Amino acid sequence: MTGKTQLGDFLQARRSQLRPEDVGMPTYGERRRVPGLRREELALLAGVSASYYTRLEQGRSPSASAEVLDALAVALRLDESERRHLHELARANRHRPRDRRPAPERVTEATGQLLDVLADVPAIVLGRRSDVLAWNRLGHALFAGHLDFDAPETPARRPNMARLVFLDSHTRELYADWPAKARAVVGNLRLVAGQHPDDTALYALVGELSAKSAEFASQWADHRIKACAIAPYEMRHPLVGALTVLQQTLSSGPGPAVVVATTEADSPSRAALTLLGQAIDHHTVPAPPNSRVPV
Numbered sequence: 001m002t003g004k005t006q007l008g009d010f011l012q013a014r015r016s017q018l019r020p021e022d023v024g025m026p027t028y029g030e031r032r033r034v035p036g037l038r039r040e041e042l043a044l045l046a047g048v049s050a051s052y053y054t055r056l057e058q059g060r061s062p063s064a065s066a067e068v069l070d071a072l073a074v075a076l077r078l079d080e081s082e083r084r085h086l087h088e089l090a091r092a093n094r095h096r097p098r099d100r101r102p103a104p105e106r107v108t109e110a111t112g113q114l115l116d117v118l119a120d121v122p123a124i125v126l127g128r129r130s131d132v133l134a135w136n137r138l139g140h141a142l143f144a145g146h147l148d149f150d151a152p153e154t155p156a157r158r159p160n161m162a163r164l165v166f167l168d169s170h171t172r173e174l175y176a177d178w179p180a181k182a183r184a185v186v187g188n189l190r191l192v193a194g195q196h197p198d199d200t201a202l203y204a205l206v207g208e209l210s211a212k213s214a215e216f217a218s219q220w221a222d223h224r225i226k227a228c229a230i231a232p233y234e235m236r237h238p239l240v241g242a243l244t245v246l247q248q249t250l251s252s253g254p255g256p257a258v259v260v261a262t263t264e265a266d267s268p269s270r271a272a273l274t275l276l277g278q279a280i281d282h283h284t285v286p287a288p289p290n291s292r293v294p295v
Helices: 003-016 039-046 050-057 066-075 080-094 109-117 137-144 161-167 169-174 178-195 200-212 214-222 268-282
Strands: 123-126 132-135 230-237 241-250 257-262
Touching (some): 003 080, 039 066, 066 080, 123 137, 137 257, 137 268, 169 230, 178 200, 178 214
Antiparallel strands (some): 123 132, 123 257, 241 257
């Protein structure tokens, strides 16, 4: 998949998601063969010619100015993250990269030190494709306690959070609002795809998930973008019960990012995490809060 194809696909998908009534465009009761706006209607809203927009969507125009892209973003009602994504796709269209083997991702010494000091907070280190490069013991216990703790150390065995969310029943049950988590995963992968159009490993992952999960394939086709640096999630942990965490992504630029899960002080969720930490320290399995003990 190239940046050129991504740009055209993105424009077409987002155009199809806008109805004429959404933008105040009269239809005079006519029946439409396809959903969404027509190309000439979107071109009119953006102030460009229909022929130029058609060439852009079909990948036959080598470039688009920043002003045209911003006009299209307004016409398509894109938010700021989506507008930046549109510009990234256009840059990839102008400077099509050569296929090359992606460089292996590693945990830096500084990131390893950060993981060590976050011993009391669930934390995992994710590569840009959502590969788990490392985790602390509480992060492992919260997000994937059913997997081998040492799995991230071997590239061939590394868990991938996108795979887990869509293909692993334990992870699916972990999130009370699984559809929201799924949308966040797909939206983030879309952002990464726009930033790294030459990443063949990323597109291999997308192809695998599309083949194995109809839900992923449908959401990927929507071209929805979602930047989730901070997001609350209600979790249903099999060992300690329900808890609400705030997942925050700590990143200083390109490269792996640290994702931490925090809880409110003096809350039942903080108590649940404390209980999970005690289970790790003593190698015991606690009963979920409010569970009934057979007599």
